[in-house]
Amino acid sequence: MSMPNSLLMDFTTPDLDRRFSGLDRLYGAGAWQSISQHHVVVAGIGGVGSWCAEALARSGIGHLTLVDLDHIAESNINRQVHALGSTLGASKVAVMAARVRDINPACQITEVDDFVDAGNIQSILADHPPGVLIDCTDQVPAKIAMILQARTSAWPMLCCGGAGGKTDPLSLRAGDLSEAAHDALLGRIRQTLRQQHGYPKGGATGGKPRQRVPRMKVQCLWFEQPVRLPEAWTAAAPQGLSCAGYGSSVTVTATMGLAAANWALERCLAG
Structure with missing residues (x-):
């Protein structure tokens, strides 16, 4: 039996106040409207970045720039929010952008179908007013390029460490790059x-041991847990630092992605 028209809800026009009112009840009146005025760049839309972008969309972010050149593969399904049977082979950026629009039609989305490198990071950031940069890539050159660009610009940046080979989401830590442990990816970047x-070094100086390792002023997330290597690597050299080489779990990648989104939201709410 069909319902009277008077009882049918209108889902054709999004009620953004209703969608995001939970943020106002949590953070205070006007919180989500404040978040809606901010811009976040998420570089790397994979196991960590897809969850980060999803969380930002569900928090009413006003502008998202999504950066990645990769396409969705079947091996992504165990840990990436946009990876489904129906999206295999599609651009990660395009699929993520479609999800964001479905969650928050008011969100402005910039799709950058490219990998981040030293040659394009300045132009990616220069097209927009300063916002927040979240690095969810797993390549050392890309991460270095973003850190250096963030240092010379007004963009607060968070650098996400490796999620591959980790099993304990409760071992997640946040802090300065100088403090990161049990993370080979961040270790290479630090070195x-x-x-x-010219970043400050740890260890001894002038023949005397340092009392405290100097901070590098690069904010990071990492899992402070020894990496679990695949059995096939016990007789061979490691194949890489990404989830494609190590084993991976959605409980870990999603935890880091959600924490990264929260870091961005805190900065949006702070001003």
Whole structure:
């Protein structure tokens, strides 16, 4: 039996106040309207970045820039929110953008169908007023390029460490790059920044041990847990630092992605 027209709800026009009113009840009146005025760039729309973008969309972010050149593969389904049987082979950026529009039609979306590198990061950020940059990539050169660009710009940045080979989501830590432990990806970045880009070094100075390792002023997330190697690697050299090489779990990638989104939201709400 069909319902009278007077009882049918109108879902054709989104009620944004109703969709995001939970944020106002949590953070205070006007919170989601404040968030809606901010811009976040998410670089790397994979196991961590897809969950980060999803959380930002569900928090009413006003402008999202999504950066990735990759396409969805069947091996992504165990850990990436946009990876479904129906999206296999599609652009990660395009599929994520469609999800965001379905969640928050008012969100402005910039799709960058490219990998981040030293040659394009300045132009990616230069097209917009300063916002927040979330690095969810798993390649050292891309992460270095973003860190260096963020240092010379007004963009607060969060660098996400490796999620592959990790099993304990409760081991997630946040802090300065100088403090990160049990993360080979962040370890390589730290070494490169110190050796090639003048970032402060740890260890001894002037023949005397440092009382405290100097901060590098690069905010990071990492899982402080020894990596679990695949059995096939016990007799061979590791194949890489990404989830494509290590084993992976959605409980870990999603935890880091949601924490990264929260970091961005805190900065949006702070001003």
